[in-house]
Amino acid sequence: MEYKNILLEKNDGIAVVTINRPDKLNALNSETMKELQNLFLQLKDDDETGVIIITGSGEKAFVAGADIAELNKLDAISGKDFAESGQAVFSLIENLEKPVIAAVNGFALGGGCELALACHIRIASENAKFGQPEVNLGIIPGYGGTQRLTRLIGSGRAAEYILTGNMIDAAEALRIGLVNRIYPQAELINRSMELGKQLLSKGAYAVRQAIRAIKSVDELSLKEGLNFEASLFALCCGTEDFKEGTSAFLEKRKPNFKHK
């Protein structure tokens, strides 16, 4: 499929997805959301892709939010559909059983912050700015921000940012755990690729089960979660990668994972 608003570059198991509407600060219009959905459905089943990096085109923005020109036309009926269909795209990303890294290279506002929140790992450039400014438009976050931001940074902090719409600079984002690392902008993509390569060097089967286990926290009680973890641990124990990883350690050599 041809993508109008997204660039895709595949390199040794890593797919770099760039939201490409720089003149609109990479705002997510419905066409871009549809393209993101199609692309992630494709990457999900793509055996050549083990890690995905999402970033924004240009030096100013990751994604400056949902497209406000489109938001402006919503009413109480179409608004529900808008939020639900956007949530479905971000849930698809979150539930992908391959690591998805947000390389946040500038403004990550509204839907942009929510897109980063749906990724498994967030790293950012020093000029990145996060925020959920929807109250300034008379709405609330609708692509998962109230849920994922609150789970990630806690309800006290999330309430402040969602109720004020204030931006969070990169240093503050790092301090509150909204991002894992910050780098000079010129280094961001290379650093993301390094992280991607590190993830690719692990057994993909174990990585997949780890993502499933971590994501289950949002849905399960501690007791159920421990039970789920034990089942996934057991599945890993039945793999060739487990035999290889433990044998390689004992034989003092690097593992050669076959991802099964």
Ligand code: COA
């Ligand atoms: N939707 C649609 N267009 C957007 C947009 C969005 N979310 N964010 C930026 N743009 C467009 C602007 O309208 C402008 O387009 P134009 O040149 O055709 O007028 C272009 O992108 C550049 O943005 P501009 O506002 O001129 O840049 P700036 O450097 O002055 O300000 C921001 C940058 C990010 C602070 C500002 O663009 C902004 O507040 N954007 C909206 C953020 C937001 O509320 N997002 C949540 C939506 S739910």
